[in-house]
Amino acid sequence: MNIEDKIKNCVRDIPNFPKAGIIFKDITPILQNPKLCAEITEAFFEHTSHLNIDCVAAVESRGFFFGMLIAQRLQVPFIPIRKKGKLPYDTYEQSYMLEYGTATIEMHKDALNAGQSVLLHDDLLATGGTIEAATHLIEFAGGTISAYSFLINLSFLHGEEKLHRYCKEFVGLAKY
16 A cells, blocks of 8 residues: 555544534544654655755644654754744744634744755645745745645645745645
8 A cells, every 4th residue: 555545544534623614634543653654754755855955844733743753854953833922032924814814923033044945844735825924934034945745735725836836846645
């Protein structure tokens, strides 16, 4: 069985969460399977190790699970991107639109150096708004996106198309 099938066999669909009409892709069953987590980490490594990544950035909170593992496997620093008010030091911030309002994410100002190559990771790509905002944070800090990686790509929402203007290198292990 390939990695996409293994992921899809573990992801649990939760209807009407966090609001009516949405089918939430719950990855917590994957996290209960250490062997599959190791296989997923290795799959991300195989897709990105040739890119000379300087650091891995990931978006709160579910992006942290595999973002940190990918950074460890690539042997590069990890950069957390969090919701506004959650990081203790000086930050850059970027607001973006949600279906139901706006949100703001932040990254420490000293998280990366100008010119560094970043792998930007999140657990799931939907419309791309959050990851596009994270891209702006990285670019504002002087970094460049070398690749995007996602455990799940909800391709019917066309988020990948939005990201191609920033970087064409894209890894989505399970496509819906």
